[in-house]
Amino acid sequence: MSRTSPHIHLPSAEVSRRGLLKTAGGLTAALALGASASATTADAAPAAFTHPGMLHNAGDINRAKVRVAAGDDPWLSGWNRLTANSHSASTWTPNPQATIIRGGTGENYGILYNDIAAAYQNALRWKVGGTEANAECAAKILNAWSSTLATVTGNADRFLAAGIYGWEFANAAELMRDYDGFDLAAFQDMMVSVFYPLNDSFLTSHNDACITNYWANWDLCTMASVMAIGILCDDGAKYDQAVSYFKTGAGNGSIQHAVPFLYANVDGYDLGQWQEFGRDQGHTVMGMGQMGAICEMAWNQGDDLYSYDSRRFMKAAQYVAKYNLGDDVPFTTYTWGSGQTCTQQSQTVIGSGSRGQVRPVWAMLHFHYNRRLYLDDKYISAMYYSVAPEGGGGDYGSTSGGYDQLGFGTLMYAK
Template identity: 80%
Template structure:
């Protein structure tokens, strides 16, 4: 078992996906390369797209059309994924929103379940409309999103308010993105609310980390706020926000930037490159959560022409292989992880990987498997084994009533199978 020292890539290490596509002559050249463009391209362009793609967050037009055609034809695994969606009570067009002015996560008066349940309902209804064409679902999704856009004025609580601002910021924006072209959806109101209510918290956290040591907070705190800034940037066609998120992914000071989230790299006994995840010594529920948060960032950037999936020699893929391998019941290497805590940066260390919540199921693996294995034809042994052990993937409401079951929007089998 060999360990590879971490390194910081230069901006010239790899080509940008967008730049490579332009140099090669666009989509036709990409197709001529047999889908290997992304395998060759690792770095992202330093600027936001000159032309924004909508829908262009977790799902693009091709994803939606493929799901629509396959479900209509009754073809698996898409049909099984669709059946998971329609069986979920959140996807019912009769869902009644519970929009409120102030959302509290952490401390007294917590009510954030109102928001994450309604976001799940908006997203699932939007998917049913996009894939199944049912107007009632579109109308329901629009009602939910419009109500929250018009009502929500603050997200507060203890430090956990930054988890709320991150998780529900990027998820709300993704539901809005699916409804972009629906006449009764108030896009402008959603854009304004996200920019005024969510972004200031997202930006504050990545900039100040709640006035704590920059390494005090786990990777997921950075990741969800980074994802929110990226999603808001896309929805609002705001280049500065988009660039802020991508830059932080590459070189941010906190634990969510790629080199900090994956601090150690190895080659396992079977010859696979794997990378230790920052939260591996904490528990496995949060490491799997990290696969979903970083995966969402990579997928959203991909659909705007940037390949973060492959940045720094596919460092994220190595982490996903590591997390999947361990949660499948296999041994993985572990290097003592030390970080600074509190305001004084007092050091703590974890000397062994944690087995707490090992094997926890979350709907994060389809996105990763179908990117690495099908889009760019790589051997993703552990990721694929994990995905097929839990497929078909559901979404919020299928993985328990607590907030962890809503940290991912889900339905990857329906939307990513290729």
């Protein structure tokens, strides 16, 4: 089976996508596994990682290249958003820092997220458009940071910085890993020595707070960084750490904690309440992007987390999209323990703040569930088409929220 062909959909069981890919006579094997397949079995990391194999695989890149060259929409519209973004210019000058601070005195993390956006966007322009100047620029940015950055610090927000910018940075590097002018080894060393220790510390101890104290996105960005570093460095243990946490982790980023309540057949669709839904919609939609990134990276390594636990994530994405399109959704009071003593708090109503906020997270989800799996994703689809073509960092404001996802999903995922 080709890694870019439609996935075999077995609604009665969760079957490892990699297992189907590696098993001779995949369809026969899949049907034989049937109801005996376990949804809780953690897969081992692949014997050999696929590269490029994070947010984009070789098929994604080739499709975008061919379609843009042919002038086909919506790929061309997505490409035009990319080339119009100032971060994608090959003249971008990096500004590497030895210390990045997020939270507290002396914050400077905006420098980092702008340079990451520039590295990623230049890498995309090189991969899709073939322009050497963009490759040189992306490599220059990545090399500058890997030879300079020594510390990510600040208050508790340092864990957010290490998580969000960790997985994004690794994705830019993954696109550039076969470029001669890029020092992959130095970059891998920076990711392992600067970002991963903070990632691991947070998933292990949660800053010495109650396990439920931190919102789902704190875990999710951390899990995404651990997974991305594992792929970038061909490190199976790190990759497995992220996959295992997604399935059974104790914090709010694991799938059953991130989607604590399910609702069957609401106007004909199964929905799932997101953990941050009583907080606000900006952070809730951010969660669609963070968990989506984890699922897409795993998919490109042969693991189907998108469908794990009876497609629990899809139910949440449908729920979030439905509400942010202006429709009503059910809500169950959410109660959790906070601080170091697990002081109980509750949210009794939906957090309507930032309702309808645009973030470039929906293309990835729509083109997976609807075009790979041929599922009816009514609300995800409507949300995607309401915001397409998707841009990226620099297209959604200058504050950090506009850089919490790499974007350009229309260009890279449209099928």
